[in-house]
Amino acid sequence: MARDPVCGMDIDETTAAGKSQYGGTLYYFCAPGCLREFAKDPEKYLAGRSTTRTKKEKASPPGAVENGGHH
Numbered sequence: 001m002a003r004d005p006v007c008g009m010d011i012d013e014t015t016a017a018g019k020s021q022y023g024g025t026l027y028y029f030c031a032p033g034c035l036r037e038f039a040k041d042p043e044k045y046l047a048g049r050s051t052t053r054t055k056k057e058k059a060s061p062p063g064a065v066e067n068g069g070h071h
């Protein structure tokens, strides 16, 4: 049994919808969409494997204030 790094589902290698090799490891996916997401940014999914939230933040463009526009 493998694990889909994108959605976290358990994947049976024989029925996986897609697979991708990255960093010497073969990853399996439940759907082509998950494979595409992984291919776009593998590090994003592999980094968040052990800890739920990393301090990796989305770079917001300058001037974009979504909350806390005052203090």
Ligand SMILES: [Zn+2]
Residues within 6 Å of the ligand: 004, 006, 007, 008, 009, 029, 030, 031, 034
């Ligand atoms: Zn998936």
